Amino acid sequence: MQTATAYATDRALAPSQPMAISSPTAGFPRSHSVTTFNAGAEIYAPGDKAGTFFQIEFGAVRIHRLLSDGRRQVIAFHLAGETFGFEADRTHSFFAEAIIPTGLRALSRPANDQASPELLVLALRGMLRAQEHILMIGRQTAVERISGFLLDMAERQGGLEYFDLPMTRLDIADYLGLTIETVSRVFAKLRSAGLIKLRSIRCVEIKKLEALRSHCA
Amino acid sequence: MQTATAYATDRALAPSQPMAISSPTAGFPRSHSVTTFNAGAEIYAPGDKAGTFFQIEFGAVRIHRLLSDGRRQVIAFHLAGETFGFEADRTHSFFAEAIIPTGLRALSRPANDQASPELLVLALRGMLRAQEHILMIGRQTAVERISGFLLDMAERQGGLEYFDLPMTRLDIADYLGLTIETVSRVFAKLRSAGLIKLRSIRCVEIKKLEALRSHCA
DNA sequence: CGCACGCTTGAAGCGCGTCAAAAAAGGTGG
DNA sequence: CCACCTTTTTTGACGCGCTTCAAGCGTGCG
Numbered sequence: 001m002q003t004a005t006a007y008a009t010d011r012a013l014a015p016s017q018p019m020a021i022s023s024p025t026a027g028f029p030r031s032h033s034v035t036t037f038n039a040g041a042e043i044y045a046p047g048d049k050a051g052t053f054f055q056i057e058f059g060a061v062r063i064h065r066l067l068s069d070g071r072r073q074v075i076a077f078h079l080a081g082e083t084f085g086f087e088a089d090r091t092h093s094f095f096a097e098a099i100i101p102t103g104l105r106a107l108s109r110p111a112n113d114q115a116s117p118e119l120l121v122l123a124l125r126g127m128l129r130a131q132e133h134i135l136m137i138g139r140q141t142a143v144e145r146i147s148g149f150l151l152d153m154a155e156r157q158g159g160l161e162y163f164d165l166p167m168t169r170l171d172i173a174d175y176l177g178l179t180i181e182t183v184s185r186v187f188a189k190l191r192s193a194g195l196i197k198l199r200s201i202r203c204v205e206i207k208k209l210e211a212l213r214s215h216c217a
Numbered sequence: 218m219q220t221a222t223a224y225a226t227d228r229a230l231a232p233s234q235p236m237a238i239s240s241p242t243a244g245f246p247r248s249h250s251v252t253t254f255n256a257g258a259e260i261y262a263p264g265d266k267a268g269t270f271f272q273i274e275f276g277a278v279r280i281h282r283l284l285s286d287g288r289r290q291v292i293a294f295h296l297a298g299e300t301f302g303f304e305a306d307r308t309h310s311f312f313a314e315a316i317i318p319t320g321l322r323a324l325s326r327p328a329n330d331q332a333s334p335e336l337l338v339l340a341l342r343g344m345l346r347a348q349e350h351i352l353m354i355g356r357q358t359a360v361e362r363i364s365g366f367l368l369d370m371a372e373r374q375g376g377l378e379y380f381d382l383p384m385t386r387l388d389i390a391d392y393l394g395l396t397i398e399t400v401s402r403v404f405a406k407l408r409s410a411g412l413i414k415l416r417s418i419r420c421v422e423i424k425k426l427e428a429l430r431s432h433c434a
Numbered sequence: 435c436g437c438a439c440g441c442t443t444g445a446a447g448c449g450c451g452t453c454a455a456a457a458a459a460g461g462t463g464g
Numbered sequence: 465c466c467a468c469c470t471t472t473t474t475t476g477a478c479g480c481g482c483t484t485c486a487a488g489c490g491t492g493c494g
Binding site for chain 2: 065067068069071072073075076086087088089093094119120121123124125126127128130131132133134135137138139140174176177217
């Protein structure tokens with residue numbers, strides 16, 4: 001069990017610009033200028049006013065929630081090009097934090113409730129993603145979860161031969177409902193089985209794609 | 218581990234009416250006549266064409282997915298008055314089955330992609346619900362999951378003094394990422410601790426609401 | 435009645451968590 | 465570039481919560 005203090009973060013350090021909330025426009029929300037966040041900086045917290053959402057120009061973001069005793073669940077990771085921050089309620093339910101230095105473009109949802117079809121698709125995709133996350137956490141073993149996670153990350157970064165993990169092992173553990181020790185052990189296991197190679201601590205190369213796929217039930 | 222055959226179901230037995238798909242209308246989707254499903258009947262399956270969604274007139278529905286070796290994850294339960302079946306893709310990703318005799322009103326999504334604000338809210342709410350489900354499965358103990366589940370069911374049925382669980386223990390187990398034996402044991406534990414009373418096997422009375430709430434971290 | 439199905443209960447095992455410590459990786463300042 | 469500190473990651477030993485396996489019980493229905 002990790003302590004809550006382990007997650008203490010600084011509020012958006014020296015954003016390049018204030019996050020303006022502009023008037024709504026017709027059609028897809030108008031884009032604004034880019035705000036940057038340092039690694040660990042909080043983007044929003046539970047209770048913060050929602051309504052603005054974000055597109056990632058560069059960097060990576062984690063969405064998570066804390067239980068009162070410090071247990072943490074990471075709900076989602078978002079990478080460059082992805083969008084996050086839309087909520088059912090008027091306030092946010094989760095924390096959003098930059099994992100690494102990150103640039104965000106704030107988009108405002110049309111206030112006239114003329115919901116754009118684009119936003120609906122994003123919401124539906126977010127729901128599907130969350131539902132598949134439930135399946136993974138609810139019914140898969142540690143090896144299956146990590147294999148699936150690595151394949152997902154590889155795919156979202158363009159299916160490159162190798163890719164970087166912006167998040168720490170602890171982030172991964174809290175995303176997969178495991179402990180950091182288990183994550184580390186499974187990485188070691190996959191490495192020694194020749195399925196992956198760790199070019200560096202955060203850079204993964206998938207050596208046996210099909211074998212890794214076969215691990216995901 | 219349960220076998221896949223345990224979940225074999227009959228296709229919609231003797232629906233009272235064929236499920237007509239009508240032309241789209243402006244605003245919120247037009248309601249159609251009610252189709253009934255027997256307990257265990259399949260409403261849709263992965264790969265089925267999506268686009269129509271459903272409002273529950275009476276009964277209860279489970280949304281789930283199977284892994285190749287028979288492991289099952291129930292993604293959601295839906296009760297009378299609730300809506301389900303909207304998808305990000307053109308086809309469904311999950312199974313939907315009636316848990317008990319159920320009446321559904323089919324609603325068709327406007328084809329002109331003039332996404333209605335109502336549908337967006339439903340999608341966002343669905344996403345939030347799925348995200349809280351992730352938290353529960355990823356970071357809570359068996360007792361916490363069951364306590365939270367019972368409180369959720371009580372609330373959704375109007376916060377009555379007592380309420381019926383339409384689903385079996387196996388459904389609950391597969392929803393919470395547990396086994397049927399663990400579910401049964403935790404029920405017994407909560408009962409002997411005086412937190413709940415089982416009026417019958419499927420009828421639960423919450424005796425100590427606050428104590429139950431305090432179990433949910 | 436007697437079978438079928440859902441549920442409960444017990445005993446044993448295992449996967450993952452917990453606790454502890456060391457090793458590796460990243461800063462930071464000189 | 466190196467010394468020093470902090471943070472992250474790895475590794476080992478052990479324990480516990482949940483699963484697995486196996487009966488047994490209750491209830492409804494042909």
